[in-house]
Amino acid sequence: MKNVRIAMIGAGYIADYHTRGLQSIEGVEVVAVVAKTVEEAQNFANKYGIKEATDDVAKLYGRDDIDAAVIGTPNKFHAPYAINFIENGKDVFLEKPMAMDAEEGKTVAAASEKYKQLVMVGHMWRFDTDATYIKKVVDAGELGEIKKTKGYGIHENWGPAGWFSQKELAGGGALADMGVHAIDTVRFILGDPMPKKVYAKIGTYYGDYDVDDSGIVMISWDNGTESIIESGWWQPHMDGAEAGTGLFGTKGYASVFPTFIKKKIGDVPTTIQPKLPVREEHCEQPMYTRQMEHFVDCIRTRKQPVPGLVEGQIILDIVDAAYKSSETGEVVNL
Numbered sequence: 001m002k003n004v005r006i007a008m009i010g011a012g013y014i015a016d017y018h019t020r021g022l023q024s025i026e027g028v029e030v031v032a033v034v035a036k037t038v039e040e041a042q043n044f045a046n047k048y049g050i051k052e053a054t055d056d057v058a059k060l061y062g063r064d065d066i067d068a069a070v071i072g073t074p075n076k077f078h079a080p081y082a083i084n085f086i087e088n089g090k091d092v093f094l095e096k097p098m099a100m101d102a103e104e105g106k107t108v109a110a111a112s113e114k115y116k117q118l119v120m121v122g123h124m125w126r127f128d129t130d131a132t133y134i135k136k137v138v139d140a141g142e143l144g145e146i147k148k149t150k151g152y153g154i155h156e157n158w159g160p161a162g163w164f165s166q167k168e169l170a171g172g173g174a175l176a177d178m179g180v181h182a183i184d185t186v187r188f189i190l191g192d193p194m195p196k197k198v199y200a201k202i203g204t205y206y207g208d209y210d211v212d213d214s215g216i217v218m219i220s221w222d223n224g225t226e227s228i229i230e231s232g233w234w235q236p237h238m239d240g241a242e243a244g245t246g247l248f249g250t251k252g253y254a255s256v257f258p259t260f261i262k263k264k265i266g267d268v269p270t271t272i273q274p275k276l277p278v279r280e281e282h283c284e285q286p287m288y289t290r291q292m293e294h295f296v297d298c299i300r301t302r303k304q305p306v307p308g309l310v311e312g313q314i315i316l317d318i319v320d321a322a323y324k325s326s327e328t329g330e331v332v333n334l
């Protein structure tokens with residue numbers, strides 16, 4: 001079994017989940033961590049027993065003792081950091097969204113193809129127990145044809161600060177932060193259909209920043225399903241947990257968070273509560289650990305990660321189309 005040596009680029013909230021996941025995998029070592037300041041990097045390194053802490057990412061690009069990088073920085077740096085690692089023969093895990101916009105996403109894909117390095121994108125709900133359970137239900141045809149879905153990513157009475165709310169660093173607001181999760185989750189459950197049309201209304205109503213904090217996006221997929229996606233920060237209400245998806249089929253309905261199924265058994269409408277593991281928290285560690293396990297397995301076997309460049313690019317295409325639709329008031333064809 002190949003030992004895998006990984007550099008952690010970024011020492012924020014998401015890096016904790018990724019590092020805990022990586023350190024639970026046999027034969028994996030996080031050899032260095034990069035943060036905005038050496039002090040931040042050293043604090044993170046001390047927390048996880050990482051040997052090297054630095055504020056200079058460029059020092060790591062060409063290192064022979066590094067096989068891959070996990071990039072969890074502000075969105076502005078996703079593509080440039082990824083490309084530098086790829087050009088130096090490293091595989092890359094990129095937090096979502098994989099770039100600031102669709103055109104920049106294509107530059108990551110071009111580098112990956114040229115240098116034959118793997119890129120995985122952090123759409124982590126594909127590794128969630130509840131989401132994968134509902135996908136199996138849909139795949140089995142238990143709900144019939146899925147005609148409509150409703151999904152959301154909402155923060156009620158709070159929103160992120162710092163770089164998340166700065167367009168120069170994030171590219172977008174609640175849609176780029178929360179909406180992308182809802183879009184990729186429903187696409188995953190539906191079997192990864194392709195988007196055909198996007199219509200959106202997006203605005204800023206709750207805070208003093210230059211990014212969006214409210215959005216409604218409608219997506220027409222090539223399998224005939226229509227999806228409604230809501231995104232938001234500082235909203236006065238959310239429907240349940242901070243993220244959720246509902247699927248309306250010709251034979252029934254399924255919900256993720258809370259997770260249940262409604263369908264007729266005989267002629268009797270019945271609600272089915274599946275026996276799933278109790279969640280300690282909404283964004284639970286096991287989901288991130290399974291995500292890192294997949295990334296490491298792909299490094300060792302050289303198989304293409306999923307979600308990878310294709311899945312990440314499609315989300316960028318949809319987000320760009322949504323912002324364009326909101327500006328023009330028109331449907332955008334993809």
